[in-house]
Amino acid sequence: MTVNPEASRRIENAKNTVPHHVAIIMDGNGRWAESRGLDVSEGHHAGFENLRRVVADLAERGVAYLTLYAFSTENWDRPESEVNGILALAIAVIAHEAEQLNENGVRIKHLGRVDRLSAELREELERAVENTASNTGLTLGIAFDYGGRAEIANAARQMIEDGVPIDEINESKFVEYLYTADMPDVDLLIRTGGDFRISNFLLWQTAYSEFYTSETLWPDFYGEHIDMAFESFNERKRRFGKRI
Ligand code: IPE
Ligand code: IPE
Ligand code: MG
Secondary structure: OOOOHHHHHHOOOOOOOOOOOEEEEOOOOOHHHHOOOOOOHHHHHHHHHHHHHHHHHHOOOOOEEEEEEEOOHHHHOOOHHHHHHHHHHHHHHHHHHHHHHHHOEEEEEEEEOOOOHHHHHHHHHHHHHHOOOOHHHHHEEEEEEHHHHHHHHHHHHHHHOOOOOOOOOOHHHHOOOOOOOOOOOOOOEEEEEEOOOOOOOOOOOOOOOOEEEOOOOOHHHHHHHHHHHHHHHOOOOOOOOOOO
């Protein structure tokens, strides 16, 4: 029998632990704006504002890895004005926040396709990733133009391009080729906005994640909402398929 020491350790420590890797589907910006009679762009603005709070909240609670779903491979199909607004916001937020995050020891990673991003957004992201690469604090994965299926298909293609021999293709080799290559599996997956679906996020990395959904819309989800998610996480019994 093979024992996965990491999984065993997490089962033993299942009570009152801080999840090591938290991933968040930041949903509900549109409804947040609509409920206030505002344009959807205001909702995205409020959503990006909340990012700063949540990164600080999670770093403070000792989370080591945080992955945020900011823009999916399917979100390009939204109205052009909405997409352009999100892209412009993303550029502004990275340009504005990256330095502070760097000072706080945050290591930024981009997860997703780069070929469809504007040169400006790509450069901002690349600069943020490079400047923070040697930081040892919270690792912040920004999933932008991210799709779980695209990630898996891309990994397969890259392995073939690299000429990986067929008998070396296994789960651990696949992991090396995912956007999340040096990140652990997700412990706690949070979705705000009340829906119970994965929407093409981290399909591989959430195989044994605990799932928490909150009715709260993303711009309002911080502080005590995070505490509630962590309390729920601590009530779960993670078995990883074993009889325990
Ligand atoms: C999530 O909020 C943000 C992105 C997908 C970029 P939505 O814009 O999907 O908000 P709702 O679901 O319409 O309320
Ligand atoms: C998921 O939200 C994507 C992000 C939060 C970036 P969506 O609003 O796009 O998901 P669906 O359409 O409700 O499944
Ligand atoms: Mg949505």
